[in-house]
Amino acid sequence: MKVLNPDEMRRMDETCIHKYKVPAQILMENAALSALSVIQEEYPHHSVLLVCGSGNNGGDGLALARILFSLEKDVEVLLLGNPDHFSKETSQNYRAVREIGIPLSLNPNDEELSFKPNRLIVDALLGIGLNRTVSEKYKAIIERMNHSGAPIFSLDIPSGIDGTTAQPRGISIRADKTICFGAPKRGNILSPGYVYNGELFCSRISFPPPLIRDWPGKTEFNIPSPLIQRDPLGYKNSFGRILIIGGGKNYQGAPALAAQAAYRSGAGYVTAAVPQSQASGFSAHCPEAVIQELQETTEKTISEKNETLLLDLASKHDVVLMGPGMTGQEETVSLIRKLIPLIPVPLVLDADGLNALAGSPDLTSKRKFQTVITPHLGEQKRLRLGLTEDQSLEERYGVICVYKGPRSRICQSDGKEYINLTGNDALGTAGSGDVLAGMVATLIATQESVIQGVCKAVLLHGLTAERYPGARESFTASDIIEALPRCLLEYKNNYNEMKQTFLGKMKMIP
Ligand SMILES: NC(=O)C1=CN([C@@H]2O[C@H](COP(=O)(O)OP(=O)(O)OC[C@H]3O[C@@H](n4cnc5c(N)ncnc54)[C@H](OP(=O)(O)O)[C@@H]3O)[C@@H](O)[C@H]2O)[C@@H](O)CC1
Numbered sequence: 001m002k003v004l005n006p007d008e009m010r011r012m013d014e015t016c017i018h019k020y021k022v023p024a025q026i027l028m029e030n031a032a033l034s035a036l037s038v039i040q041e042e043y044p045h046h047s048v049l050l051v052c053g054s055g056n057n058g059g060d061g062l063a064l065a066r067i068l069f070s071l072e073k074d075v076e077v078l079l080l081g082n083p084d085h086f087s088k089e090t091s092q093n094y095r096a097v098r099e100i101g102i103p104l105s106l107n108p109n110d111e112e113l114s115f116k117p118n119r120l121i122v123d124a125l126l127g128i129g130l131n132r133t134v135s136e137k138y139k140a141i142i143e144r145m146n147h148s149g150a151p152i153f154s155l156d157i158p159s160g161i162d163g164t165t166a167q168p169r170g171i172s173i174r175a176d177k178t179i180c181f182g183a184p185k186r187g188n189i190l191s192p193g194y195v196y197n198g199e200l201f202c203s204r205i206s207f208p209p210p211l212i213r214d215w216p217g218k219t220e221f222n223i224p225s226p227l228i229q230r231d232p233l234g235y236k237n238s239f240g241r242i243l244i245i246g247g248g249k250n251y252q253g254a255p256a257l258a259a260q261a262a263y264r265s266g267a268g269y270v271t272a273a274v275p276q277s278q279a280s281g282f283s284a285h286c287p288e289a290v291i292q293e294l295q296e297t298t299e300k301t302i303s304e305k306n307e308t309l310l311l312d313l314a315s316k317h318d319v320v321l322m323g324p325g326m327t328g329q330e331e332t333v334s335l336i337r338k339l340i341p342l343i344p345v346p347l348v349l350d351a352d353g354l355n356a357l358a359g360s361p362d363l364t365s366k367r368k369f370q371t372v373i374t375p376h377l378g379e380q381k382r383l384r385l386g387l388t389e390d391q392s393l394e395e396r397y398g399v400i401c402v403y404k405g406p407r408s409r410i411c412q413s414d415g416k417e418y419i420n421l422t423g424n425d426a427l428g429t430a431g432s433g434d435v436l437a438g439m440v441a442t443l444i445a446t447q448e449s450v451i452q453g454v455c456k457a458v459l460l461h462g463l464t465a466e467r468y469p470g471a472r473e474s475f476t477a478s479d480i481i482e483a484l485p486r487c488l489l490e491y492k493n494n495y496n497e498m499k500q501t502f503l504g505k506m507k508m509i510p
């Protein structure tokens with residue numbers, strides 16, 4: 001499923017109207033009919049107040065009012081704006097609403113506004129035409145709607161959410177349900193906008209399939225291919241050989257979590273290269289891993305003396321993960337910077353690996369093998385130092401970048417972007433990133449391509465937090481690892497359902 005920004009959505013609408021000859025009036029009617037089916041299903045007995053703005057979003061609301069009224073529903077319309085500025089389609093619906101005699105208040109003042117808690121509010125104030133901070137007049141109404149106690153159903157996007165950035169422009173409706181038209185917008189899917197949708201529905205409003213299928217947009221939901229089945233005749237070396245370079249004083253846990261996550265994601269063989277004084281502690285955490293003891297700096301971090309040994313070891317593995325727990329010790333940072341360009345297999349950089357990389361994009365951009373970086377917000381900021389506004393990390397560093405956070409994004413340097421739909425706030429726990437890094441390294445080794453491996457790892461990592469009972473009350477990085485087997489099994493056995501329901505995150509309406 002493609003995700004569009006408002007400009008793309010307008011171009012798609014225009015293409016539908018001009019190339020495929022589906023008139024705008026029909027699109028608006030279809031939008032209203034699809035919203036009607038949600039109301040009939042979800043709010044069959046509610047009376048309805050439609051709050052309409054003066055753009056086509058308001059036009060959708062007016063069309064819906066007309067259809068609801070024809071079904072003898074108790075409806076009322078609040079209309080804001082100047083009818084002289086309406087589009088042709090909105091004007092037609094406005095005239096019909098007036099002629100039919102549907103109760104309507106035009107630009108009501110504060111005293112005339114009445115929101116009853118048991119009456120459904122349809123939010124048709126602002127759609128993808130939002131182009132500035134919400135005006136004072138609209139702000140006051142949005143506040144009243146949000147505090148009314150009434151259920152709110154938004155048309156296309158909650159009024160106030162920017163369709164591109166997903167940020168509220170000053171304020172936004174907090175909807176219980178939202179139906180998006182044609183395709184989901186970035187504002188419906190990214191953080192924080194997705195939270196304002198409530199439950200999300202989508203209608204194609206009769207867009208012809210080739211229009212959607214062949215649309216050249218580069219952003220889509222992260223729903224990768226099915227898991228590659230394990231070879232029943234395979235052995236440990238055929239299920240992914242992962243080298244983890246990590247650990248430093250006070251940070252033994254980080255590489256241990258990554259190693260456990262690697263094994264639980266299906267890796268056949270994991271080597272952990274850690275400072276020698278931490279080897280025994282590491283073994284206690286992950287007895288399955290083969291340990292390579294490394295010479296240390298005086299601060300018990302990994303010394304530069306290990307360069308040749310590590311490069312040789314890397315060449316004997318399918319993927320290298322470098323960074324967890326390595327600290328910012330000067331000599332260790334210098335080692336990381338020497339190793340990055342030379343590691344002769346795909347490389348995953350996380351944590352201190354990213355801090356060492358920040359500001360030196362040439363270290364990764366010239367690598368012969370692919371690099372994946374998994375920065376959280378703070379690390380993203382550090383990596384951006386020296387970049388211009390319009391440069392992305394994936395482009396400048398020549399990597400696949402996983403922008404971690406609510407609704408993580410996986411971005412390739414060619415502009416392709418996958419928005420992850422799984423996960424919740426439970427994942428904000430120490431060690432969560434180390435676990436993800438171990439999963440990414442493994443699935444890169446075991447799946448059909450680096451990008452597919454990354455996408456599957458991010459999806460599964462999020463799924464653990466949704467499937468682990470009580471995760472939002474109590475969850476640790478080790479619980480992510482514990483939940484992995486059942487999530488892998490679900491991915492394997494229920495793949496088609498997960499794909500068809502967009503992992504339960506969006507429901508298609510005719
Ligand atoms: N095209 C199609 O075929 C289809 C389109 N469809 C529907 O159309 C919607 C897009 O319609 P749209 O482009 O008319 O914009 P819309 O979101 O209604 O708002 C524009 C109005 O808001 C105003 N305004 C803007 N910012 C503001 C602010 N901060 N505070 C206050 N006011 C502000 C702005 O005013 P102005 O800039 O003129 O002052 C303008 O009057 C789309 O979301 C979908 O629902 C469906 O029917 C399917 C077919």
Ligand SMILES: [K+]
Pocket residue numbers: 057123124125126127154155156157158159
């Ligand atoms: K809206």
